[in-house]
């Protein structure tokens with residue numbers, strides 16, 4: 001989408017972090033933005049702050065892991081702005097423990113917010129973009145954890161799912177005038193580590209009991225991730241990259257090169273798997 005001025009965007013998880021960074025940069029580029037989030041107070045503050053800069057933004061509260069709430073948010077977007085061109089399925093939670101600390105509620109919460117809400121965002125908003133015939137763009141937030149998995153947990157599973165969904169939709173939606181990008185951030189300075197602040201009641205039990213000894217491997221790993229996020233990249237910079245990715249129709253939007261060697265190593269391991277069977281004749 002080359003010309004963003006006057007277009008309308010719908011962004012989930014827009015009250016904080018990456019979603020707020022993208023909302024800010026798109027609004028500054030002349031895009032009208034419907035900002036959606038589950039956290040009402042943070043959303044109201046974010047929208048009020050942006051309005052003070054003359055941005056044309058509005059708030060809609062929704063738990064995106066509930067399809068009817070996402071549908072209602074889409075209707076609110078149409079009621080306010082008439083049409084929608086850009087959708088950023090971004091809301092996400094760092095849910096689901098590592099092996100040995102799994103809970104069904106944790107898997108359901110993480111899959112609901114990180115994956116099903118993206119599926120529904122495409123299902124609900126795709127036809128709304130198609131119907132005005134001006135084209136549009138969908139950005140789905142995955143993660144570097146959608147391309148290389150450090151541990152077998154729910155978060156990584158959902159992020160691989162978002163990458164798969166986005167790669168497939170990019171091919172499917174291009175003839176319909178809709179570009180699709182997948183955003184795969186590294187460490188960004190946001191509140192993701194404190195995702196549990198927005199744990200819906202129906203997922204009570206999502207959190208396993210805290211690891212007892214403070215020096216346990218899980219606690220050490222979590223502390224390390226918390227530190228990396230706290231000193232991570234500015235979400236406003238991510239917002240700039242996303243704006244550029246929409247304008248240039250980038251398939252993958254990365255934020256930095258830290259994990260490029262790890263992803264190359266994964267490709268190398270996959271290639272080695274193919275090499276092992278090269279030249280063998282499969283029985284029919």
Ligand SMILES: NC(=O)c1ccc[n+]([C@@H]2O[C@H](COP(=O)([O-])OP(=O)(O)OC[C@H]3O[C@@H](n4cnc5c(N)ncnc54)[C@H](O)[C@@H]3O)[C@@H](O)[C@H]2O)c1
Nearest residue numbers: 013016017018038039063064091092143187188190191192
């Ligand atoms: N911060 C990082 O280092 C990092 C790295 C890779 C990917 N990501 C991804 O970026 C996305 C944004 O996260 P962030 O880092 O900005 O964290 P954040 O916690 O600062 O922002 C996430 C937003 O999503 C909202 N949200 C949570 N559950 C919701 C629900 N059920 N319905 C609607 N909104 C909900 C939160 O209220 C919050 O405003 C997530 O998908 C996350 O997985 C973040």
